[in-house]
Amino acid sequence: MSEKITIALAGNPNSGKTTLFNALTGSRQQVGNYPGITVEKREGFISHENKSIHVVDLPGTYSLTAYSQEELVARNFLVMENPHVVVDVLDATNLERNLYLAVQFMELGIPVVLVLNMMDEVHKRGITINTAILSSLLQTPVVESVARSGKGKAEVLNTVVANVADHKQQEWNPLNISYGPDLDPKLEEMTTLIEQEDFLTRYYPSRWTALKYLEEDDEVRQLGQKDNKRVAAKLENIQAKVSKHCQVTLDTHPEAIIADYRYGYITSILKQGVITHTGDINRVNLSDKIDKVLTHKLLGPLLMCGVLYGMFFLTFGLGEAPLNWVQSFFAWLGTTFRVLLPEGIFQSLIVSGIIDGIGGVLSFVPLIIIMFFGLSFLEDSGYMARMAYMLDRVLRTFGLHGCSVMPFIISGGIPGGCAVPGLMAARTLRSPKEKLATLLTAPFLTCGAKVPVFLLIGGTFFPNHAASVLFWLTLSGWVAALLVARLLRSTIIRGEPTPFVMELPPYRLPTLKGLFIHTWERGWQYIKKAGTVILAISIIIWAAMSFPRLPENTQQDFQKRIHSIEQGINNSQSQEKQNQLKNRVKEIKNLQAQRTLQNSLAGRLGTSIESITQWAGFDWRMNISLIGGFAAKEVIISTMGTAYSLSETDPESGQTLSQRLANDTHWDKATGLSLMVFVLLYAPCFVSIVTMAKESSWKWAGFSMVFNTILAFCLAVIIYQIGQAL
Amino acid sequence: MNNIIGLRQMNVNQSGYIHHLSSHGELGRRLRDMGLTPGTEITIKGRAPLKDPVALRVRDCILTLRNNEADYILVNIGERDV
Numbered sequence: 001m002s003e004k005i006t007i008a009l010a011g012n013p014n015s016g017k018t019t020l021f022n023a024l025t026g027s028r029q030q031v032g033n034y035p036g037i038t039v040e041k042r043e044g045f046i047s048h049e050n051k052s053i054h055v056v057d058l059p060g061t062y063s064l065t066a067y068s069q070e071e072l073v074a075r076n077f078l079v080m081e082n083p084h085v086v087v088d089v090l091d092a093t094n095l096e097r098n099l100y101l102a103v104q105f106m107e108l109g110i111p112v113v114l115v116l117n118m119m120d121e122v123h124k125r126g127i128t129i130n131t132a133i134l135s136s137l138l139q140t141p142v143v144e145s146v147a148r149s150g151k152g153k154a155e156v157l158n159t160v161v162a163n164v165a166d167h168k169q170q171e172w173n174p175l176n177i178s179y180g181p182d183l184d185p186k187l188e189e190m191t192t193l194i195e196q197e198d199f200l201t202r203y204y205p206s207r208w209t210a211l212k213y214l215e216e217d218d219e220v221r222q223l224g225q226k227d228n229k230r231v232a233a234k235l236e237n238i239q240a241k242v243s244k245h246c247q248v249t250l251d252t253h254p255e256a257i258i259a260d261y262r263y264g265y266i267t268s269i270l271k272q273g274v275i276t277h278t279g280d281i282n283r284v285n286l287s288d289k290i291d292k293v294l295t296h297k298l299l300g301p302l303l304m305c306g307v308l309y310g311m312f313f314l315t316f317g318l319g320e321a322p323l324n325w326v327q328s329f330f331a332w333l334g335t336t337f338r339v340l341l342p343e344g345i346f347q348s349l350i351v352s353g354i355i356d357g358i359g360g361v362l363s364f365v366p367l368i369i370i371m372f373f374g375l376s377f378l379e380d381s382g383y384m385a386r387m388a389y390m391l392d393r394v395l396r397t398f399g400l401h402g403c404s405v406m407p408f409i410i411s412g413g414i415p416g417g418c419a420v421p422g423l424m425a426a427r428t429l430r431s432p433k434e435k436l437a438t439l440l441t442a443p444f445l446t447c448g449a450k451v452p453v454f455l456l457i458g459g460t461f462f463p464n465h466a467a468s469v470l471f472w473l474t475l476s477g478w479v480a481a482l483l484v485a486r487l488l489r490s491t492i493i494r495g496e497p498t499p500f501v502m503e504l505p506p507y508r509l510p511t512l513k514g515l516f517i518h519t520w521e522r523g524w525q526y527i528k529k530a531g532t533v534i535l536a537i538s539i540i541i542w543a544a545m546s547f548p549r550l551p552e553n554t555q556q557d558f559q560k561r562i563h564s565i566e567q568g569i570n571n572s573q574s575q576e577k578q579n580q581l582k583n584r585v586k587e588i589k590n591l592q593a594q595r596t597l598q599n600s601l602a603g604r605l606g607t608s609i610e611s612i613t614q615w616a617g618f619d620w621r622m623n624i625s626l627i628g629g630f631a632a633k634e635v636i637i638s639t640m641g642t643a644y645s646l647s648e649t650d651p652e653s654g655q656t657l658s659q660r661l662a663n664d665t666h667w668d669k670a671t672g673l674s675l676m677v678f679v680l681l682y683a684p685c686f687v688s689i690v691t692m693a694k695e696s697s698w699k700w701a702g703f704s705m706v707f708n709t710i711l712a713f714c715l716a717v718i719i720y721q722i723g724q725a726l
Numbered sequence: 727m728n729n730i731i732g733l734r735q736m737n738v739n740q741s742g743y744i745h746h747l748s749s750h751g752e753l754g755r756r757l758r759d760m761g762l763t764p765g766t767e768i769t770i771k772g773r774a775p776l777k778d779p780v781a782l783r784v785r786d787c788i789l790t791l792r793n794n795e796a797d798y799i800l801v802n803i804g805e806r807d808v
Contacts, residue, residue, distance in 0.1 A: 260764065
């Protein structure tokens with residue numbers, strides 16, 4: 001059996017780490033989540049020189065503190081899983097900052113291989129990096145690479161294999177940096193104490209633990225409290241004294257001194273002949289030139305609107321055709337099974353429960369794939385960061401982040417979007433609170449499934465003004481999303497805004513390979529994970545709208561009536577009479593469908609809450625339709641058709657339903673308006689709920705269902721009551 | 727000492743050396759992780775269309791900061807501190 005090696009791929013965001021990962025593993029990779037959190041875990045398997053290498057792509061981080069989930073994940077993986085080597089990918093054009101993380105790996109003592117990536121850009125800028133000197137000063141192997149073109153791939157693997165052979169049986173060998181006269185003696189004292197007491201030594205090197213105590217690292221402190229309260233208290237005591245001393249005499253904190261000395265160490269190494277500039281240092285680079293236009297105070301926002309619109313158009317314009325193919329295929333499949341299977345409850349389960357359910361899930365796939373393709377492009381090219389930069393001032397007012405704009409637009413900031421890919425687009429947000437607020441408010445926007453409802457109801461009660469109804473509702477969706485975000489951020493998701501400190505990476509053309517891999521794996525993840533849950537819920541909703549069935553004798557009554565009329569058709573000679581009777585059969589069948597729906601669990605629920613919903617002007621028919629709308633908002637109109645015992649209503653035109661509603665005395669402008677506002681704001685469809693749960697948690701997804709429905713209902717009541725009073 | 731001003735007061739394309747960084751906790755840590763330590767040279771590259779956040783070049787990369795975050799940073803726009 002071949003030897004197994006585990007390597008962890010680490011590095012700053014935008015260092016080309018993922019590109020190298022793709023180059024190394026190709027398509028042999030899998031994506032999952034780290035247990036309990038939404039940070040992605042990417043793994044791949046390769047064989048090299050008879051060794052099977054397991055590559056784990058750690059999340060991109062700037063440091064190894066415990067502030068963000070990404071940093072914690074990276075640190076815990078190294079300490080708990082003990083990979084053989086950390087391959088640290090560095091953006092060689094920005095060596096100083098990138099070495100800050102590398103030094104922290106070395107302090108932890110784990111064997112490191114440094115990969116200086118983007119060497120082609122380094123040469124272009126007229127910079128020479130002497131990797132031999134760097135390697136000998138840091139006593140660590142250094143490899144040059146250009147991950148985009150796959151250059152250096154073999155050297156990386158060779159070095160890893162050689163390094164693992166070297167380090168066999170050897171202890172970790174932590175790097176010791178001097179932290180100056182104020183901290184070094186204390187560090188020494190703490191290290192001795194830790195060694196004597198064998199405190200946390202099974203996890204971390206002793207000096208590293210001491211350092212983390214001086215940095216006031218929450219994670220290590222909590223672990224220390226659990227391990228040995230007495231020693232932990234002693235260490236915290238020393239830290240408190242040092243901290244006070246530093247504040248009084250130097251007006252600073254130990255962690256600031258530590259960062260200073262770390263950078264000092266790096267600078268001193270780079271000065272020993274590692275970097276030489278041969279070109280003009282002040283030469284304006286291409287990225288700066290592009291930024292002059294793309295973030296210009298007038299042109300910038302204009303171009304951004306163009307990009308947002310383009311992205312929207314791409315997703316839904318290009319996605320329309322494949323979306324229709326998927327839908328037509330499942331419609332065809334439904335019809336086929338309707339013919340093949342005998343009429344009855346089994347046929348209904350297969351066609352309305354399973355085929356419609358799977359069709360509903362899969363019809364989103366083309367949209368998700370195209371959206372992620374565009375999104376990956378914007379992210380990898382560096383434009384996404386510029387968008388966040390330009391919009392931050394506006395969105396921060398509502399407790400959101402500059403990056404929140406993309407999920408909003410995709411979800412229906414432009415009418416016709418869809419919350420499912422929209423919620424997935426929120427992955428680009430790195431700040432947890434802002435991300436949660438974005439997820440919870442994006443479903444308020446006008447998704448494509450709400451549009452036909454607005455057009456039908458708007459067209460019925462505000463003839464010739466359907467378009468302006470749609471416009472004002474879209475605007476209301478935005479207002480609701482932003483105001484609710486503000487409300488949530490000042491109540492249940494309260495807290496200081498996450499620091500915006502963000503890097504504007506140089507513009508780069510993304511690699512096609514990377515784009516395809518990311519797009520595909522996200523689409524597949526959706527199909528696999530959401531598919532199972534969504535199918536189950538779809539069957540439950542189908543059952544709620546079909547059971548309990550009409551009593552046996554009622555069903556027989558309907559059958560008898562249909563049967564006797566059908567005999568009449570057979571006996572009748574005149575064509576006119578036959579058509580008349582055929583219409584009569586249709587009417588009875590519609591009546592039966594209406595009674596079945598009214599008698600079902602959903603129907604009974606709709607009827608039982610009529611006494612409450614009448615405040616908003618909703619009768620049992622509307623209640624059932626809205627309950628059905630939880631499956632998918634498209635269902636609202638077709639269910640309403642059944643509830644009004646009309647034949648198959650085409651959700652796109654719904655002509656007959658429109659006339660029926662216009663002539664109904666129960667309906668007026670106030671009812672229509674109240675219904676439209678309710679549909680705009682109430683519980684997201686369950687596909688969105690499942691997606692939201694995957695991106696945050698079931699708790700928040702449940703909250704969104706309840707909260708949105710209550711909010712929508714309150715507003716609907718206000719509108720209806722005012723409308724009645726006028 | 728009149729060479730020392732807040733980062734917010736700096737103009738676009740103006741350079742200086744970080745004199746002092748007074749934030750503690752998460753923000754302080756993030757600023758330092760990104761390379762903003764005393765003595766480091768920074769250049770203001772631009773401001774967002776609504777004048778906030780600000781983009782600055784530090785150690786060969788461009789960072790963005792909100793104005794209220796930049797207020798923790800004092801910059802020496804004169805000669806380099808020794």
